[in-house]
Amino acid sequence: MATEFDAVVLGAGFAGLYQLKRLHDLGFHATIIEKAPGVGGTWYWNRYPGVMSDTESFLYRYSWDKEDLHTYPWSHRYVQGHEVLEYLDHVANKYQLKKNIHFNTALKSAKWMPGVQKWSLETSKGTFVSRYFVGAVGILSIPVYPDIPGRETFQGRSVHSCQWPQDLDCSDKRVGIIGSGSTGVQIITALAPKVKSLTCFQRNPQYTVPSGNRPVTAEERQSINDEYSQIYAEMKDSALGFGFTESKVMFSSKTPEEREEIFEYLWEHGNGMRFMFEGFADITFNREANEATCDFIRKKISEIVKDPVKAHKLKPTQLYARRPLCDNGYYEQFNRENVDIVHLQETPITKITPNGVQTKDGKSYELDILIYATGFDAAEGAYNQIEITGSQGETLRQRWDRLGPTSYLGVSVPGFPNFLMAFGPQCPFANAPPAIEIHVDLITALIKDAESSRLSGNSEVVIEALDSAEAAWVSKCSQIATSSLFSQTPSWLFGQNVPGKRVGTRFYFGGIKGFLADVESVVQNNYEGFKPIKENMVDREASETGTSKL
Numbered sequence: 001m002a003t004e005f006d007a008v009v010l011g012a013g014f015a016g017l018y019q020l021k022r023l024h025d026l027g028f029h030a031t032i033i034e035k036a037p038g039v040g041g042t043w044y045w046n047r048y049p050g051v052m053s054d055t056e057s058f059l060y061r062y063s064w065d066k067e068d069l070h071t072y073p074w075s076h077r078y079v080q081g082h083e084v085l086e087y088l089d090h091v092a093n094k095y096q097l098k099k100n101i102h103f104n105t106a107l108k109s110a111k112w113m114p115g116v117q118k119w120s121l122e123t124s125k126g127t128f129v130s131r132y133f134v135g136a137v138g139i140l141s142i143p144v145y146p147d148i149p150g151r152e153t154f155q156g157r158s159v160h161s162c163q164w165p166q167d168l169d170c171s172d173k174r175v176g177i178i179g180s181g182s183t184g185v186q187i188i189t190a191l192a193p194k195v196k197s198l199t200c201f202q203r204n205p206q207y208t209v210p211s212g213n214r215p216v217t218a219e220e221r222q223s224i225n226d227e228y229s230q231i232y233a234e235m236k237d238s239a240l241g242f243g244f245t246e247s248k249v250m251f252s253s254k255t256p257e258e259r260e261e262i263f264e265y266l267w268e269h270g271n272g273m274r275f276m277f278e279g280f281a282d283i284t285f286n287r288e289a290n291e292a293t294c295d296f297i298r299k300k301i302s303e304i305v306k307d308p309v310k311a312h313k314l315k316p317t318q319l320y321a322r323r324p325l326c327d328n329g330y331y332e333q334f335n336r337e338n339v340d341i342v343h344l345q346e347t348p349i350t351k352i353t354p355n356g357v358q359t360k361d362g363k364s365y366e367l368d369i370l371i372y373a374t375g376f377d378a379a380e381g382a383y384n385q386i387e388i389t390g391s392q393g394e395t396l397r398q399r400w401d402r403l404g405p406t407s408y409l410g411v412s413v414p415g416f417p418n419f420l421m422a423f424g425p426q427c428p429f430a431n432a433p434p435a436i437e438i439h440v441d442l443i444t445a446l447i448k449d450a451e452s453s454r455l456s457g458n459s460e461v462v463i464e465a466l467d468s469a470e471a472a473w474v475s476k477c478s479q480i481a482t483s484s485l486f487s488q489t490p491s492w493l494f495g496q497n498v499p500g501k502r503v504g505t506r507f508y509f510g511g512i513k514g515f516l517a518d519v520e521s522v523v524q525n526n527y528e529g530f531k532p533i534k535e536n537m538v539d540r541e542a543s544e545t546g547t548s549k550l
């Protein structure tokens, strides 16, 4: 027999936990379905050595629990993976959310039932029926493995970064790692001092800068606490929401000496996002500024890495236009004798053997452990794993195969009534916790108003984006993306990291401030772009919508 809920949320990460809390606050009978045995979402799965956030700790958390903002402990400029998990576990306990989470439960399929206007959700633990269905699966959860012959023949331990076995001890082992994105850089930096040998199989080197991680003093914490309202006001007025003032300085307005000074300051102070956005306003769209940034980082690589052959392999040649990375001493690791780098563009991997990896130059690398830091089928990937059938009988995957991973505001897809995504495709490219809060607040407002409309007799009401609104949003996202050098550099942000995946932006690059303005306008205009939810809503006070937090 099916278990009935008012709302079912999929996923117990940052988005899912906050969404469950908001639904409980509305008095809804709501639950979370979660595949893992614990909360944390992305942070639950990504427990590899060196895993760390690169957002300032004071903004990598929820804004709505003022007590936690002021008192929950964190010691460094950035929180490590286990600290994020502990924090989310603390929130789930504090708000007694766990009793309403179905852990170890996988959603297999979801089907809209037009007769009763509800979703039927088939899970590994039986059927759930719910009027509202909120996806909160995150953007990075489906691992991508490289298609290399012989992968299954390897006799040592092989592991993807997001399925890291907690018993895996790499000490004194011969370790190989494929991938040098954000994850690879973190793993390499953490493992290099501990392992017998570390061979890094790198296809495209990426630019990474020092993170500047360091302890935060009690005085600094106090001053952050004192300024929290200002910090959040500035965050909402920014594009990225990373807790620093984004530059308005054009590269051309500075002399070569001044540019060098700015780059040096950023390098010393640390953080990839700051490096890209705090010194100059136009690194991501002015080719000259971008190339100067590339030159500066390549010069740093030459200075740090003593072996010129290794240094040469580590120097990126692409534009500096992927999600910017930072590290805790990545390039320095290549001065260790036990760390080597294989440049796959010069010597591609030909096969994986029972003993290790072979490359085209005939070399064999004998390994005990092979790590895949090869990334994710991002954005729509997690939704595509589940058969979600909407009101027209088409699955979400079929629709996205046809049109690309489209949505309206990153939350709603035409043909999928009462299905809402917290941080779905075409959500803002920004610091995740604050961006997620905007989404959850919008979803909560939509559900609250739809439910009150339904209870007042409007029995047919559903929350569903209009085709025209979705098309306009997709076009807006792609226009903004096209103006950036990001769109000229292949990465998971545009889908090129998965062979055969449709290329196009998965993000709204208009920033937090722009997104908030769009959402506020949608709410104020009677949920413009959605099917009518409530008659007579135009005059209503914003505070009645539940979106006053926006």
Ligand code: NA7
Residues within 6 Å of the ligand: 140, 145, 146, 147, 178, 179, 180, 181, 182, 183, 184, 201, 202, 203, 204, 205, 323, 344, 373, 374, 375, 376, 492, 497
């Ligand atoms: P990324 O950024 O997608 O990086 C994946 C890495 O794996 C990257 O270096 C890829 O090289 C490499 N890769 C992928 N497939 C292959 C094959 N077939 N052969 C060799 N190398 C390969 O994933 P991450 O997990 O590092 O980071 C994802 C996000 O998580 C990050 O941006 C943060 O927001 C958090 P390529 O560059 O494609 O040549």
